[in-house]
Amino acid sequence: MQQLLLDVFTPPRPTLSNFLVGQNGQLVHELQLMLNKQGTSPFMFIYGPKGCGKSHLLRGVATQLGVTVTAGSNRFVFKQGEQALVIDNIDLLTPYSQVQLFNAFNSSLAENKPGKIILASEFPTPDLKLRDDLRTRIEAGLCLRVQPLSDQEKHEALQAVARSRGLQLSEEVIEYALRYFQRDMGSLMAVMDGLDRFSLEQQKPVSVHLLRHWMKRRESLVIREYETRTV
CATH class of the missing domain: 3.40.50.300 (P-loop containing nucleotide triphosphate hydrolases)
Structure with a gap:
């Protein structure tokens, strides 16, 4: 179920303008x-x-x-x-x-x-x-x-996206995201979208604690959807 959770984040609609270029x-x-x-x-x-x-x-x-x-x-x-x-x-x-x-x-x-x-x-x-x-x-x-983004480029991209949204991401949050979520940038951008909305809903700054709280909520939603489909 945890793997299912990590796979459910829907990336934003792909365009050339939101492609993270890196060395490409x-x-x-x-x-x-x-x-x-x-x-x-x-x-x-x-x-x-x-x-x-x-x-x-x-x-x-x-x-x-x-x-x-x-x-x-x-x-x-x-x-x-x-x-x-x-x-x-x-x-x-x-x-x-x-x-x-x-x-x-x-x-x-x-x-x-x-x-x-x-x-x-x-x-x-x-x-x-x-x-x-x-x-x-x-x-x-x-x-x-197509050259894959390096971990450093992914790190910099997440920080840039966060700054564009007025979010402050600690090194701990970025390392957590890179460690526990799918590492393609589409999935990581989807995580950023969801985390941004959840931060506004909870009126709390982004932290590893908030990220874990959000993951638990997502997990409960995924479990309910899964159980509904299999009944």
Whole structure:
């Protein structure tokens, strides 16, 4: 149940503007250029380990393009006339879906539709188990690694967010959050949102004691919801 508690925090809606850049300034800049039709290529592939922010970037880009993110594990069928494609976990594409994506690349090159193809995976292109001709298409565009935030960068980001909200966070509170909650920044930002609201409700400054109190309340809510669903 404790793990369930730590997984229930809902991150804020992902956008490029609320992505914590860290060492990814060039990557975010290239995405913005692509969205503004100023990029050097209509194709981009981003990769990096779990929790580094790939899904955040894809969802932010998809929202601006007015499309949805396609999961690589789902059956993908390319439809002529699509304006943009955003696909996550392309390493999970089936042979059929790989052919469909290859067709999308060819359509883009011939007819400029889709005008943008943005893909992501945990793995760099040499490690992707894809058709050679599809891998060649992907590598013809921009291929950029998403660099995870270091603990120091996460620490600084939490302090910056806290200051923007008028909150005072002690080193103890930050260390506690980094130790006991999911360490991706989306989840940590969701923790900050909830803790901010709880601090205002209780009219108390943020402290480890308040954080633990809030966690207990969240745990009781999660337990009640879980019991309601299983009755």
